[in-house]
Amino acid sequence: MSVPSASKDRKIRARDVLARCDLLARFSEDTMGLRRTFLSPPMHNCHAEIAAWLKPLGIESKVDAVGNIRAFYPGIRPDSPRLLIGSHLDTVPEAGKYDGILGVVLAIALLEEMEGRRFPFAIEIVGFSEEEGVRFGVPFIGSRALVGRADDELLDLRDWNGISIREAIRQFGLDDRKISEAKLAGDTLGYLEFHIEQGPVLEKLNRPLAAVEAIVGQTRLALHFLGKANHAGTTPMGARHDALAGASEWMTFVESHANQIAGLAATVGSIEAKPGAANVIPGEVRITLDVRHKSDEVRSRAVRELAGRGAEIVNRRGLSLQWSTLLEQSAVPMDDLMTREIEAAIRNSGCEPHRMTSGAGHDAMILSERVPSAMMFLRSPGGISHDPAETVLLEDVEAAIEAGIQLLNRLADSKEFLGRTQRA
Numbered sequence: 368m369s370v371p372s373a374s375k376d377r378k379i380r381a382r383d384v385l386a387r388c389d390l391l392a393r394f395s396e397d398t399m400g401l402r403r404t405f406l407s408p409p410m411h412n413c414h415a416e417i418a419a420w421l422k423p424l425g426i427e428s429k430v431d432a433v434g435n436i437r438a439f440y441p442g443i444r445p446d447s448p449r450l451l452i453g454s455h456l457d458t459v460p461e462a463g464k465y466d467g468i469l470g471v472v473l474a475i476a477l478l479e480e481m482e483g484r485r486f487p488f489a490i491e492i493v494g495f496s497e498e499e500g501v502r503f504g505v506p507f508i509g510s511r512a513l514v515g516r517a518d519d520e521l522l523d524l525r526d527w528n529g530i531s532i533r534e535a536i537r538q539f540g541l542d543d544r545k546i547s548e549a550k551l552a553g554d555t556l557g558y559l560e561f562h563i564e565q566g567p568v569l570e571k572l573n574r575p576l577a578a579v580e581a582i583v584g585q586t587r588l589a590l591h592f593l594g595k596a597n598h599a600g601t602t603p604m605g606a607r608h609d610a611l612a613g614a615s616e617w618m619t620f621v622e623s624h625a626n627q628i629a630g631l632a633a634t635v636g637s638i639e640a641k642p643g644a645a646n647v648i649p650g651e652v653r654i655t656l657d658v659r660h661k662s663d664e665v666r667s668r669a670v671r672e673l674a675g676r677g678a679e680i681v682n683r684r685g686l687s688l689q690w691s692t693l694l695e696q697s698a699v700p701m702d703d704l705m706t707r708e709i710e711a712a713i714r715n716s717g718c719e720p721h722r723m724t725s726g727a728g729h730d731a732m733i734l735s736e737r738v739p740s741a742m743m744f745l746r747s748p749g750g751i752s753h754d755p756a757e758t759v760l761l762e763d764v765e766a767a768i769e770a771g772i773q774l775l776n777r778l779a780d781s782k783e784f785l786g787r788t789q790r791a
């Protein structure tokens with residue numbers, strides 16, 4: 368299949384994409400910064416804009432019962448299977464303009480580039496209503512509805528104003544009894560997500576685009592070091608049970624150990640020492656540990672080794688240590704075939720592809736429970752995200768559009784891709 372002649376110069380198309388991200392950033396709950404949480408009033412404006420962009424393409428959009436905007440671009444035949452392309456439209460507080468939003472706007476730009484040309488698959492665009500977990504403390508509400516996991520327990524969660532997800536859905540003008548209709552269609556071949564990297568890797572390599580091979584697994588632990596508080600002046604150094612000194616010895620081990628294992632990220636992100644006075648030896652320390660890796664085995668082994676060293680340190684120092692698990696999330700590999708096609712498409716578009724893992728969770732992680740899922744990352748200048756300074760380069764957007772078109776062409780030519788049926 369040949370590349371269609373572009374209706375617009377790619378640079379102009381890329382500029383339009385950025386201008387649309389700017390426009391959507393105006394729809395905010397805060398006057399000073401961008402904040403657009405799940406089913407907040409500005410989400411209505413977002414949906415209206417997107418619907419208006421799709422209309423000239425002859426595409427009607429609808430909003431499903433959990434607030435995801437969905438738009439269907441038919442394939443060659445009425446019974447062509449479908450490919451989902453999407454990302455999320457909600458944001459964190461003090462957000463940038465591109466996290467999530469860029470993926471939705473890029474998907475629309477790809478349809479515009481098609482100029483009505485049809486593929487052996489239909490394309491369904493999804494703008495997820497919720498990914499960041501800001502309003503209800505749990506992420507992925509939008510994508511969970513697609514995989515059939517928007518259950519009663521989820522819908523009964525309440526926000527800080529005591530409003531449940533179910534009530535929020537009704538207040539937005541939607542019908543919570545129709546949530547099951549938001550489920551993925553049975554003819555879905557796969558899910559594709561464009562997203563900014565949100566880290567410094569591509570910038571460091573001087574490459575615009577990457578294929579994501581996996582979303583890392585994560586262990587989050589709470590640790591409690593117990594020693595003995597005592598007078599900082601009268602207790603000789605050899606007679607102390609300093610919980611903070613023990614915790615810090617362990618923390619430096621965490622960092623040096625993680626440095627020795629390729630791809631491992633281990634972080635002590637919070638610390639609280641008690642009683643917390645300049646003249647008292649700390650008797651009690653609470654810290655958290657976050658460990659991530661694309662391999663569950665490597666991550667579990669690292670956690671075991673860190674635990675082993677922790678036990679050795681507290682024994683030697685006459686302390687005790689308690690652990691509790693806050694989160695245990697397995698790594699999610701992306702679909703191998705689609706990831707290879709993304710790499711090839713990036714190469715076809717004239718860029719050197721990079722293959723990497725995502726250290727952050729994404730909707731693709733949830734969709735992959737049901738359908739083959741894959742992601743393409745765009746370089747994040749300065750590695751900055753979840754901040755108003757978050758940005759993306761015009762030439763990288765141009766490269767992503769080109770690679771996106773190449774990818775659709777490649778998938779359209781792939782018997783292996785078209786021959787697959789949805790996982791149960």
Ligand SMILES: [Zn+2]
Binds near residue numbers: 455466467498562
């Ligand atoms: Zn995101």
